[in-house]
Amino acid sequence: MTKLRYERPVIKKLETGMPNKFGTRTEYQPLTHIDGVAVAKLIKDYGSPLFVISEKTIRTTIRKAKKAFETRYPRVQFAWSYKTNYLNAVCSIFHQEGSWAEVVSGFEYDKAISLGVDGKKIIFNGPEKSTEDLTKAISNDSLIHIDHLDELYSITDLATELKKRPRVAIRVNMDTGIYPMWDRFGFNYENGQAWDAINKIMHSGKMELVGLHCHIGTFMLSPFAYGIAATKLAELALSVEQKFKHELKYIDLGGGFASKNTLKGSYLPGSDTNPTFDDFAEAISSALLNSNFKQDKLPLLILETGRAMIDEAGYLLGSVISNKRSSTGRRNTILDIGVNILFTSFWYDHKITPAQPFTQYAEDTCVYGPLCMNIDVIRESTSLPLLNRGDQVVIHNVGAYNMTQWMQFIALRPHVVLIDTEEKPHVIRLRETLDNMNSMEKVPGHLHKFNL
Amino acid sequence: MKLNKNVAVSESGLLFNPVTGESFSVNPIGIEILNLIRDEKPEEEIAEAIMAKYNTDKPTFEKDYQDFIGILSHNNLVESHEKTKA
Ligand SMILES: Cc1ncc(COP(=O)(O)O)c(C=O)c1O
Numbered sequence: 001m002t003k004l005r006y007e008r009p010v011i012k013k014l015e016t017g018m019p020n021k022f023g024t025r026t027e028y029q030p031l032t033h034i035d036g037v038a039v040a041k042l043i044k045d046y047g048s049p050l051f052v053i054s055e056k057t058i059r060t061t062i063r064k065a066k067k068a069f070e071t072r073y074p075r076v077q078f079a080w081s082y083k084t085n086y087l088n089a090v091c092s093i094f095h096q097e098g099s100w101a102e103v104v105s106g107f108e109y110d111k112a113i114s115l116g117v118d119g120k121k122i123i124f125n126g127p128e129k130s131t132e133d134l135t136k137a138i139s140n141d142s143l144i145h146i147d148h149l150d151e152l153y154s155i156t157d158l159a160t161e162l163k164k165r166p167r168v169a170i171r172v173n174m175d176t177g178i179y180p181m182w183d184r185f186g187f188n189y190e191n192g193q194a195w196d197a198i199n200k201i202m203h204s205g206k207m208e209l210v211g212l213h214c215h216i217g218t219f220m221l222s223p224f225a226y227g228i229a230a231t232k233l234a235e236l237a238l239s240v241e242q243k244f245k246h247e248l249k250y251i252d253l254g255g256g257f258a259s260k261n262t263l264k265g266s267y268l269p270g271s272d273t274n275p276t277f278d279d280f281a282e283a284i285s286s287a288l289l290n291s292n293f294k295q296d297k298l299p300l301l302i303l304e305t306g307r308a309m310i311d312e313a314g315y316l317l318g319s320v321i322s323n324k325r326s327s328t329g330r331r332n333t334i335l336d337i338g339v340n341i342l343f344t345s346f347w348y349d350h351k352i353t354p355a356q357p358f359t360q361y362a363e364d365t366c367v368y369g370p371l372c373m374n375i376d377v378i379r380e381s382t383s384l385p386l387l388n389r390g391d392q393v394v395i396h397n398v399g400a401y402n403m404t405q406w407m408q409f410i411a412l413r414p415h416v417v418l419i420d421t422e423e424k425p426h427v428i429r430l431r432e433t434l435d436n437m438n439s440m441e442k443v444p445g446h447l448h449k450f451n452l
Numbered sequence: 453m454k455l456n457k458n459v460a461v462s463e464s465g466l467l468f469n470p471v472t473g474e475s476f477s478v479n480p481i482g483i484e485i486l487n488l489i490r491d492e493k494p495e496e497e498i499a500e501a502i503m504a505k506y507n508t509d510k511p512t513f514e515k516d517y518q519d520f521i522g523i524l525s526h527n528n529l530v531e532s533h534e535k536t537k538a
Contacts, residue, residue, distance in 0.1 A: 006508035008516040009482035011467070011523050014475045177460055179470035221462040266466065267477035273464035 014265035036423040039355040049318040051416040057313035068277035072285035082108040084306030089428035106133040159206040169211035176225035215254025223283035234291035252302035259311035261348040307400035314399025338369030340409040355392035358385035
């Protein structure tokens with residue numbers, strides 16, 4: 001047997017703000033077309049910068065995820081995490097693919113209803129649900145995931161008032177070996193809070209406890225942690241069955257699977273190393289199948305996967321404004337893309353590729369945006385070919401969170417274009433206009449005039 | 453040699469120290485070694501495992517191993533083995 005090439009073991013502390021010494025890779029293959037449509041044409045027709053979403057990629061990704069779970073576990077349901085990307089067209093693709101809606105606010109709840117989602121297929125998460133929100137959710141028979149005791153008591157009161165039996169689950173937080181532990185939301189498993197909340201619900205008799213929920217973190221790189229979470233929720237569900245002779249209908253493991261992005265300072269690109277849907281599915285399914293549920297009593301497995309479902313389908317196209325050298329000789333490239341529309345550049349080393357061919361020469365470059373602020377850095381250090389002013393670039397894996405967390409700051413937010421599976425582009429969100437912005441403002445009468 | 457018990461190592465090469473909140477990136481062979489340490493394998497056995505799989509010799513590996521352990525203990529990721537000599 002030939003032995004593998006030896007490399008000495010290295011461990012490197014990740015420092016935020018430090019250039020990544022492993023950042024120079026040949027990641028600058030040009031991307032000239034997205035789903036058959038030329039990047040140059042997209043920018044010519046819709047302007048720069050421009051968000052582009054691939055419907056084809058969304059559909060292949062959700063199908064891949066479903067397949068990974070459905071081949072291992074008999075009953076699986078995905079719910080689209082609205083906060084990840086709640087553009088109506090995007091939500092509708094997921095609903096066409098069979099996903100329910102997972103919402104965390106009254107606004108998101110109303111959005112799902114306005115899109116025509118059946119109230120019974122809306123999961124209502126989050127710590128802030130107003131009386132009005134809860135009334136709506138109870139009337140529509142939605143799945144309400146209780147976050148804290150105050151909410152539990154509000155729902156108990158509303159159930160009496162509305163003469164309804166709300167369908168509820170509790171959000172459970174727990175130690176899965178992951179740091180930091182997300183214990184701000186829901187009821188803790190280890191200290192008995194969760195069991196206590198369950199008993200309160202069961203003894204009140206006012207609600208139907210239908211499931212258990214957790215969301216153990218985001219951009220999780222350890223499938224193992226999900227195995228622990230699934231085991232703990234299964235144990236709770238079985239305790240409920242034993243004590244109250246009541247079967248829970250589902251276990252909801254939330255979201256959190258890592259997408260193919262690369263965390264800042266990682267040793268290797270996320271596309272090569274992050275766990276796949278199959279890895280997560282294996283850990284979760286094994287944990288549930290190995291627990292003590294009888295074969296015909298396995299609960300429905302709900303997943304609220306967000307970023308891993310859509311990151312890869314999103315691209316941000318932009319143009320080079322200028323090239324500079326810093327006082328220390330470093331190459332700086334300014335794009336027309338600021339961190340206000342690419343929020344995730346604070347966490348990821350987003351892959352940036354040119355949209356046109358180039359020579360083989362490359363230079364280590366700091367890429368920043370037009371916001372006139374020091375924090376406006378898209379990449380601290382990446383290897384890019386010798387781009388000229390006006391050249392176009394494509395930033396990859398931007399589908400999650402950017403189109404919900406973006407900020408209107410000093411300029412207007414750009415168009416979002418969806419390329420359908422027939423390779424036809426559609427504007428799915430219009431670029432903002434000055435009129436849009438002004439229409440929300442009011443100027444008191446005494447400020448109407450000034451002389452300069 | 454013992455890995456501190458809360459230290460989380462992911463297959464993809466990320467290591468978290470919950471005590472300090474620090475993160476590290478580790479190359480694949482480093483991960484293998486960390487997993488062997490976690491399983492409480494003695495240095496001798498770790499060296500054998502690595503030498504069986506990779507093209508290296510004992511002096512080279514020992515030097516690199518000590519260097520690696522040095523960095524681990526500098527960052528408080530392992531419990532020092534000195535103190536448990538009973
Ligand atoms: C309750 C809940 N479910 C699902 C998600 C989606 O998470 P992710 O995008 O990490 O998959 C989130 C995100 O924070 C969440 O809070």
